[in-house]
Amino acid sequence: MIKIGIIGGSGLDNPDMLKDARLLSVDTPYGAPSSALTVGRIGGVEVAILARHGHGHVIPPSNVNFRANIAALSAHGCTHVLATTAVGSLRMEIAPGHLVIPAQFIDWTRKRACTFYDGNQVVHTPMAEPFCPGLRQLFAATARELGLTCHEDKTVVTIEGPRFSTKAESYMFRQLGADIINMSTVPECVLAREKKIHYAAVAMSTDYDCWHEEEAPVTWEMIKQTMTANADRVVRLFLAVIPKIALAKDVCNS
Numbered sequence: 001m002i003k004i005g006i007i008g009g010s011g012l013d014n015p016d017m018l019k020d021a022r023l024l025s026v027d028t029p030y031g032a033p034s035s036a037l038t039v040g041r042i043g044g045v046e047v048a049i050l051a052r053h054g055h056g057h058v059i060p061p062s063n064v065n066f067r068a069n070i071a072a073l074s075a076h077g078c079t080h081v082l083a084t085t086a087v088g089s090l091r092m093e094i095a096p097g098h099l100v101i102p103a104q105f106i107d108w109t110r111k112r113a114c115t116f117y118d119g120n121q122v123v124h125t126p127m128a129e130p131f132c133p134g135l136r137q138l139f140a141a142t143a144r145e146l147g148l149t150c151h152e153d154k155t156v157v158t159i160e161g162p163r164f165s166t167k168a169e170s171y172m173f174r175q176l177g178a179d180i181i182n183m184s185t186v187p188e189c190v191l192a193r194e195k196k197i198h199y200a201a202v203a204m205s206t207d208y209d210c211w212h213e214e215e216a217p218v219t220w221e222m223i224k225q226t227m228t229a230n231a232d233r234v235v236r237l238f239l240a241v242i243p244k245i246a247l248a249k250d251v252c253n254s
């Protein structure tokens with residue numbers, strides 16, 4: 001049976017979009033997840049929402065217990081995880097307010113538990129296609145139907161944070177081929193793959209990072225404003241895409 005996990009990032013900590021919603025406290029061998037699960041239904045499909053930074057956005061990226069979050073959704077029976085993430089744009093064409101469906105990541109994190117296989121067990125998880133191709137396609141097609149501007153096949157670089165990039169770093173990430181930048185996709189995506197969960201992310205562009213000389217350097221206040229409008233778009237996208245995931249018998253084979 002299909003069950004959808006949603007990991008709400010900044011701006012989507014507690015979206016009000018479930019029918020018959022109730023809170024479910026869970027624990028895992030890795031500790032408590034960032035929040036209780038909000039479980040309910042969208043279009044008849046079972047959905048569980050987890051707030052990546054806790055309800056009220058209190059957990060900074062480096063302190064998110066990514067293993068507990070993915071373990072909690074996996075133990076709850078989630079077959080698919082849809083993640084939202086606020087990102088900075090490293091490309092002119094990805095304007096604030098646009099949605100991006102990443103296809104690749106670059107890992108620039110430094111101090112996170114990034115695997116479930118850190119005991120005496122050698123497991124090398126393939127990561128050539130980290131995001132579920134079937135989910136990516138459904139996201140992109142549905143965004144187009146809704147008239148939302150959505151960029152596909154992009155690369156996200158995840159940095160440790162909590163500080164934003166220097167200009168030198170921002171230029172470097174552009175040269176490395178990254179299109180958007182955030183602090184949360186890695187190791188979340190990796191851990192989901194280890195649990196054999198179909199995982200895809202919808203990134204919400206909030207600003208131009210600091211490489212764009214004509215824009216004022218990004219501040220948290222600016223980001224929050226754009227984020228509110230973005231959250232609306234992502235909720236619309238989720239409400240439309242989730243029933244389709246249930247209908248598409250095999251989203252993909254991986």
Ligand SMILES: [Zn+2]
Pocket residue numbers: 132133134135197198199251252253254
């Ligand atoms: Zn898949």
